[in-house]
Amino acid sequence: MAYEPKNFDHLIGKVKGLSETQLKAHFTLYQGYVKKLNEISDKLKSADRGAPNYSFNDYSELRRREPVAYNGTILHELYFGNLGADGTGPSAELTKAIESAFGNADAWAADMKACAGSAHGWVLTTWDGNYGCIRNNLVQSEHHVGLLANNHVIYALDVWEHAYFFDYQTKKADYVANVLQAVNWKAVNDRYAAASGKK
Ligand SMILES: [Fe+2]
Known part of the structure; x- marks a missing residue:
């Protein structure tokens, strides 16, 4: 599957204490994780599964790095999603x-x-x-x-x-x-x- 970066531009100017420069730089960094998640996902489709190895192997390394790109994507989406006071409080x-x-x-x-x-x-x-x-x-x-x-x-x-x-x-x-x-x-x-x- 292809992973699409989500757009969080609505936060710009809406989060007290975080500037447009800060937020935009952070969005760009997040988009980099989505790009890497797609790259890893694509390479895994055709990677040779014949010689996995703990020390080094292309397939093994893709699997080892997959959680970094995956969690880098999802955790940023959760962070941006819970950023910005909305005038409410905990239920x-x-x-x-x-x-x-x-x-x-x-x-x-x-x-x-x-x-x-x-x-x-x-x-x-x-x-x-x-x-x-x-x-x-x-x-x-x-x-x-x-x-x-x-x-x-x-x-x-x-x-x-x-x-x-x-x-x-x-x-x-x-x-x-x-x-x-x-x-x-x-x-x-x-x-x-x-x-x-x-x-
Ligand atoms: Fe971050």
Whole structure:
């Protein structure tokens, strides 16, 4: 299948604290992941499966890099999709889940900030289908190491330097604090409802 990049231009000028330059650079970077996902997908169709190898083999390497391009694509779509305050807040059910997991919304945000300070990449809030709760998930090493199995992402926070460096330089914590004030809660509520089955 061919993967098409989604258009997030509607965010330009709508996310407090993120400039047009910053967002456009980020969109371009995201489109690069979609391009690589298509390239890997195309090469996998005809790759020789006859001599797979842990150290090196063309097919093996395509499979090893596939999660980077795949998650680089999907996690950016989730991040852009939950970016931009929409004037709403967490739903009653999501509030209950946040309180059950973290105590309150401020504690959730404090934990997200602590995860962001510990990470060089992605911090996610997920619906954990294994234990029926939400949790925060720090993704390590590119986009693919550390993702928890059978968890559905309901909120994605990009803390790679490219996400904020134009606007914040080294003030990562300021960027994180700003973005946590600019959550599109409708998107997060919808994802939570879809993943958990709770409206
Ligand atoms: Fe990014």
